[in-house]
Amino acid sequence: MIALRFDDVTISAGGRRILEDVSATIRSGEFVGVLGPNGAGKTTLMRAVLGLVRPAAGRIEVVERPIGYLPQVRVSTAAGRICGFDLLASGLGAARFGLPWISRAQRDEIGRALALVDAEALAERPIGSLSGGERQRLLLAQALLGRPRMLLLDEPLGGLDPRRQHQVLGLIRRLQQELGLTVLMSAHELNAVIGIVDRVLYLGGGHAALGAVDEVVTSPVLSRLYGAPIDVVRAGGRIFVTQGARADDRVAAE
Amino acid sequence: MNPLDYDFMRNAYLAAGIVSVLAAATGYFLVLRGQSFAGHALGHVGFAGAALGAWAGLSPLGGLIAITAAGGAGMGLLGSSLEERDVGIGMVLALSLGLGLLFLGFITHSAVQATSLLFGNILGVDRATVLALAAIAAASLLSLGLIARPLLFASLQPELAEARGLRLRALSVAFLGLVGLAVAASAQIVGVLLVFALMVGPAAAAQNLTVRVGRGFALAVTIAVAQSLCAITLAFYTDWPVSFWVTALSTGTYLAALAAR
Numbered sequence: 001m002i003a004l005r006f007d008d009v010t011i012s013a014g015g016r017r018i019l020e021d022v023s024a025t026i027r028s029g030e031f032v033g034v035l036g037p038n039g040a041g042k043t044t045l046m047r048a049v050l051g052l053v054r055p056a057a058g059r060i061e062v063v064e065r066p067i068g069y070l071p072q073v074r075v076s077t078a079a080g081r082i083c084g085f086d087l088l089a090s091g092l093g094a095a096r097f098g099l100p101w102i103s104r105a106q107r108d109e110i111g112r113a114l115a116l117v118d119a120e121a122l123a124e125r126p127i128g129s130l131s132g133g134e135r136q137r138l139l140l141a142q143a144l145l146g147r148p149r150m151l152l153l154d155e156p157l158g159g160l161d162p163r164r165q166h167q168v169l170g171l172i173r174r175l176q177q178e179l180g181l182t183v184l185m186s187a188h189e190l191n192a193v194i195g196i197v198d199r200v201l202y203l204g205g206g207h208a209a210l211g212a213v214d215e216v217v218t219s220p221v222l223s224r225l226y227g228a229p230i231d232v233v234r235a236g237g238r239i240f241v242t243q244g245a246r247a248d249d250r251v252a253a254e
Numbered sequence: 255m256n257p258l259d260y261d262f263m264r265n266a267y268l269a270a271g272i273v274s275v276l277a278a279a280t281g282y283f284l285v286l287r288g289q290s291f292a293g294h295a296l297g298h299v300g301f302a303g304a305a306l307g308a309w310a311g312l313s314p315l316g317g318l319i320a321i322t323a324a325g326g327a328g329m330g331l332l333g334s335s336l337e338e339r340d341v342g343i344g345m346v347l348a349l350s351l352g353l354g355l356l357f358l359g360f361i362t363h364s365a366v367q368a369t370s371l372l373f374g375n376i377l378g379v380d381r382a383t384v385l386a387l388a389a390i391a392a393a394s395l396l397s398l399g400l401i402a403r404p405l406l407f408a409s410l411q412p413e414l415a416e417a418r419g420l421r422l423r424a425l426s427v428a429f430l431g432l433v434g435l436a437v438a439a440s441a442q443i444v445g446v447l448l449v450f451a452l453m454v455g456p457a458a459a460a461q462n463l464t465v466r467v468g469r470g471f472a473l474a475v476t477i478a479v480a481q482s483l484c485a486i487t488l489a490f491y492t493d494w495p496v497s498f499w500v501t502a503l504s505t506g507t508y509l510a511a512l513a514a515r
Contacts, residue, residue: 050417069414071411071417079286079410081462081465082286082410082461082465082466082467082470083465083466086465086466086467086468087410087411090407090410090411090467091411091414091418094403094406094407094408094415094418094420095404095418095419095420096403096404097400097401097403098402098403099399099402100402100403100406100407124465125465126465142414
């Protein structure tokens with residue numbers, strides 16, 4: 001079953017083409033790592049799925065709804081003195097006017113989401129006092145409110161050390177499998193997600209390639225994506241993507 | 255000697271109570287959104303408006319309200335392009351005070367008027383002003399209650415709120431317009447220069463004392479009202495200015511809240 005489909009999608013912003021003719025089909029229950037360098041369009045792609053950015057051409061078909069979203073810049077610093085529970089509560093029914101009361105059912109829903117990520121104790125503490133990994137757990141709970149079928153996670157590993165990255169990634173994987181979710185998770189560090197994600201959607205040069213890591217992260221595919229020579233080096237179970245030596249350099253070296 | 259025996263004191267207590275509720279209610283969100291400086295700036299902008307109103311023969315309160323509400327909405331429209339620009343806001347502050355001074359200079363009896371605009375004149379508030387303040391406060395609090403839910407979400411998590419289809423810019427304009435009204439009302443008590451003590455002090459103290467939104471909000475309002483009523487009483491017995499006591503109590507409460515954290 002299809003969860004999400006991009007059909008020749010082109011997205012421009014400020015006169016610049018960010019994504020061009022992107023086509024990809026993501027299946028239900030799949031964990032897809034969205035990779036690519038900064039500025040490759042990972043956030044834009046997610047915002048387009050949410051309907052916040054309208055494609056200049058092509059079509060995005062979202063089958064799995066509702067969507068849980070974890071944006072990149074997440075909590076305003078001024079809000080650091082508010083506890084996690086109230087942070088989660090603030091997002092419930094927030095599009096409606098009125099006072100921010102929450103019902104017993106909503107309170108239970110928050111409790112359920114917190115229990116899923118094991119963050120009940122964290123929810124009592126002010127957000128400013130949480131470590132990066134604890135904060136991510138809390139925000140994952142927020143993304144789970146409203147029982148989403150698909151999660152869009154924008155750089156949930158950003159700013160975490162390798163050990164915490166591993167913990168958060170393990171948690172996302174567990175949630176994805178337990179709840180049968182479709183997950184799109186962006187990351188700019190390829191090696192952090194290898195072996196965890198099912199497939200990768202690699203963005204570069206405005207184009208995209210979707211497939212298993214071994215199919216996509218190869219010199220021919222990435223070189224085609226960027227329209228420039230890209231070297232992919234595998235060493236010690238890790239993968240390094242670098243700009244390839246230019247042809248004239250090689251000639252000079254010879 | 256009972257302060258309540260005097261008509262002007264009863265008016266002062268009433269006005270201070272009403273204004274404190276409004277100031278702390280908007281102030282709570284102001285602090286939550288990290289826009290305290292915007293509230294301070296609006297006070298200065300209001301000075302120019304009030305002085306212009308006085309010079310033009312209109313009511314200073316009317317001029318004050320018009321310009322602070324418009325100024326607040328304008329700040330909301332400019333949005334984040336303005337928020338991080340201390341220098342820009344600082345220039346507007348300075349120019350506003352200068353313009354206020356100019357307009358007051360055109361009036362002969364400017365000194366008294368300037369002092370009461372800058373530092374407040376709560377003991378000179380008459381019954382008509384109390385009623386006007388009550389009307390402003392009621393309308394503002396009602397509006398704030400109406401936008402409270404989306405405003406809270408947009409303040410805590412702007413990106414997520416935007417993703418859910420909330421209109422951040424419109425919320426910001428509406429909220430800062432309300433802040434403008436609260437600033438105009440607060441200026442009646444403590445003057446345009448000291449609105450910070452009434453709007454930001456209690457809210458900041460409350461946010462140090464509790465991590466819950468509901469409790470923090472209630473606490474901010476309670477602190478603000480208590481602080482104003484105490485300040486008027488202390489001023490009555492000491493004969494020192496009310497505004498001094500408001501700032502002293504505000505700072506004292508904030509420091510105590512910091513220590514209690």
